[in-house]
Structures are given as C-alpha cells and as structure tokens.
Amino acid sequence: MLTREEIIQPQNLVAEKPALMNNVDMHYCPGCSHGVVHKLVAEVIAEMGLEEKTIGISPVGCAVFAYRYIDIDWQEAAHGRAPALATACKRLWPDRLVFTYQGDGDLACIGTAETIHALNRGENITIIFINNAIYGMTGGQMAPTTLLGMKTATCPYGRDPRLHGYPLKITEIAAQLEGTAYVTRQSVHSVAAIRKCKKAIRHAFENSMQGKGSNLVEVVSTCNSGWKMNPVKANEWMEEHMFDYYHVGDLKDTEVIR
C-alpha cells in the first residue's frame, strides 16, 4: 500500500489553490459562493494566458475587495457603475480582457441602468453577476432579486409583491438585447455545477477577446450569513428555492444560433 509520502509528490498533484490567487486570507464568510467564483475566474484567466492582460472591475458589495485576491489589474467602481468603467477600459485598451464582478444589489438595483446599457451597446466585456438574492455586505436587506416570500432584514414577513414588486430577472432581460453575445445562468453548489460554471466563464471571456459583444454570466449564489443558515444548508435551500425561479442554463449564445 502506498504511503502518504509516496502519494504527496509534485508529479501527482491534481488540485491546488489557483496560482493567480494571492495568499492573503479572503474576508468572505465561511462557505460563501464568492470564494468559489473567484477561484474559477483566477483559473480561467491563467488557462487563457491573460494574467498580464486582464482588467477586473470590482463592485460595492461583499466583493469590494476582490482586487486583493486575484493577482491581475483592477479598478474599483462606484456602486453599480462597474459596467461604465469596464466600457471605458475596454475602449481604451481593446486588447485587454475586461470583466466586471458584481452582486445583485450592485448590478440589478443601483446599477441597473449601467448594466442594461453596457450590454445593449454590445461592449466587448464580460459581466459576472453574483445573485444571492440579498444585500450581503450591509446586513441582509431585500434586493430586487429577493424571492417572493423570502424573509430579509427589510421584509421580515417575507417579500410581498403588492408592497415590493417581483424579483427582477436581469439575465432574461439581457438575453433580449441585441448587444449580447452570450448570456447564461450558472451556479457553484456542486462539483458538476462548478465545472459547468467554469466553462461558461471561459466562453464569455473568449467572446470578449474575440469582439463578439457583451457577455453576462449570472451565478445563482448563496449568502449563508444573510440567509441565516449554515453553508451546507444554504446550498440546499438554494437548490430547493432559487432554481425554481432562476432557471440554470444558457439563455443566449449567438455562436450556436447563427
């Protein structure tokens, strides 16, 4: 029987922390989906060999410090304005991979206009959209994406459509826009889902570099702190409740249609 020392040899390495991720501890709560998506972004950039050619735009929200965790160039945008900043970066440096990384409060509330117009203009960028149906950073308030009946700090009796309107499906809207090339909804709650999500990010980044138009990768995510459950339970709750409303899969891929 092989000993542990015989197995732990450089030639047997099959998985490790992505090389582009800094050694600094991430501030995210234990089990937060943000960390998993950060890893995928770091892996895809390295696999595409774009370490020196990528500009990320970080949001206001829990991912505000994304620039500390992945070793690429970053800009920090004002709340919701990441797509506008990404537009400027990509137009000034067309040879760069430019992506935004935004939460649902940032992208689907205060920044709705920037999101829709950047996508509609067909800017050659990718928007990575972490939809955890809540304002995580500020303590779990209702977001436009909060599910009907879901309880948050600002809708303690559950979201009521007569008072708060309906959960906003930005990704469905994006798929209708002429400027978008690839629009998809993914998740990172299981090994299979994480593998698929990585492929989606890669496809979106490739489209951005090939000038095919705007790309939106929504990742249905957990905010276990805001949802007030442990990380494992949060993944289960997401599967049970979020996927019914936010259907996972590709919504638009111009490469497939044309």
Added chain:
Amino acid sequence: MGKMRGAVVVDEARCKGCNLCVVACPTDSLKLSAGEVNHRGYAFCQQVNPDVCTGCSSCAIVCPDGCLTVYRKKED
C-alpha cells in the same frame, strides 16, 4: 491493484471550517477538527480517514478558500 489513491494537504490556517468539503467528499475521508481551532477561531478540515481517499478532488473544487491541495497516484 490499479486502485487510485489520494492524499489531501490542508492549509489549516486558511480554512474557515465551512464543512462544504466534508459534505462533498464521496468517501467520508474528511472531518472538521473537534475542540481545536486555528488562529482565527475556526474549526478546520482534517483528513481523518486517509486510506479511503481516491484523489477525486471534489473537496478542493468546492472549497471557497482554496485550502486543499490534492495528490493522486495509481496503486501498483
């Protein structure tokens, strides 16, 4: 007899004890520390049952904090 064997190295200081890796492991090879915490006060992942590990990497793939390094080798 050609069986895949794995070994997991845990970055205990980086681990936040979220338990996602423990649940994702198909062979019950991992467990959170009991009664012991790291410098940030979190229980941390330990490979308590190393002999059953196949090196499938599920644990490392789901870990949000990139704490796990996996090695895999075929038994002769």
